Amino acid sequence: MKAFEATRLFFNQAADQLDLPEELREALLMPDREVQVQVTIRRDNGKLANFVGFRVQHDHSRGPMKGGLRFHPEVDLDETRALASLMTWKTAVVNLPYGGAKGGIGVNPRDLSVAELERLTRAFVDQIHDIVGPDTDIPAPDMGTDHQVMSWFRNQWEKYHGFHPAVITGKPVEEYGAKGREEATGRGVGTLTVKLIKRLGMKADQSKVAIQGFGNVGSHAAKFLHEAQFPIVAVSDISGTYYAENGLNIPELLRHKISHPQGLLEGYEHAERLPLEALLKLDHVDVLIPAALGGVIHEDNVESVHAKVIIEAANGPVHPGADTILHERGVTVLPDILANAGGVTVSYFEWVQNRQHYRWSLDRVRQELDHTMNEAFEDVWQMAGQHNVSLRTAAYMIGITRVKRAAELAGLA
Known part of the structure; x- marks a missing residue:
């Protein structure tokens, strides 16, 4: 079973509980935009290497889209589409003002030198810089990427658009990153x-x-x-x-x-x-x-x-x-x-700090994270008990309801 098909099945289990009509299910489930690009770099040995990169933007009903960048051999469009959808429901479950997105490149980063990895990251930004930004789609680290990759990404994006550290999260603390993001x-x-x-x-x-x-x-x-x-x-x-x-x-x-x-x-x-x-x-x-x-x-x-x-x-x-x-x-x-919503939650805190040009202490980050996660857990636990469903179905029900409500208020559904 492919990844997006699995996500659709979990979505439909919750949609059945909510009695969502079929046309609304399709509107909420299908991505807004899918981009596939060729990323070409010159290897250290002088030869050219070609890779395929993706960025899927799933939904922006509740705010700018948010999602990681994954560098892994198994990255493909289906997986990226599924993960972008999961980000929409994830941000809604923990009640962050975001929609979902995801991106990545089909590559094993262990096969590249540091210099090649930097060139790959910058070449990818060259391809997608015009569809991401602090008010539209904010990437973050994921499997195979880290704070260094985020720093390269930000630097390359700013060559096109000027200074704005809120374009990406998971940055080094020295580069406007949030304390506590890595953990x-x-x-x-x-x-x-x-x-x-x-x-x-x-x-x-x-x-x-x-x-x-x-x-x-x-x-x-x-x-x-x-x-x-x-x-x-x-x-x-x-x-x-x-x-x-x-x-x-x-x-x-x-x-x-x-x-x-x-x-x-x-x-x-x-x-x-x-x-x-x-x-x-x-x-x-x-x-x-x-x-x-x-x-x-x-x-x-x-x-x-x-x-x-x-x-x-x-x-x-x-x-x-x-x-x-x-x-x-x-x-x-x-x-x-x-x-696993702790990562995007502290990414949100980082984005907020970047927009305010103000830095929180580690204690405050941890306190806000614990509060957000505990509150979301209580919502899901209560929903599961009220409807006699699994915690997964309860979480999807909360996420879908919040996205649906935002879409309806905007006149989009």
């Missing part, structure tokens, strides 16, 4: 995990956690949950799964990751190393946090998943068919459009 998605995941576990009557120190993916999101979520007394028994990255029955030493793991040339867990000796795919199937895991790629839990492996709670730190990690099976088994799934 934001992982912190939001951690905050809502703690809240959900309490609501389910479980105890932190007795709830074993496994985190698939130990990149920016997974590592910050691990740090937060470790400090909240959760035993984190397994983490994984492309080098494998690292397991300790009584809990891993997360501070030590983080130090190892920082010291590794590629930021990996490879070579870590104080845990049992298992195959990469083993993490999803571990017994005696209470909380599973997929924090890597989408589509990792599907109909073919869902029966091997034993966790009672799944926190979707990644975008779209559970396929619709698997989601139905998990729901029937009584597994609680906190959906991506709520669970």
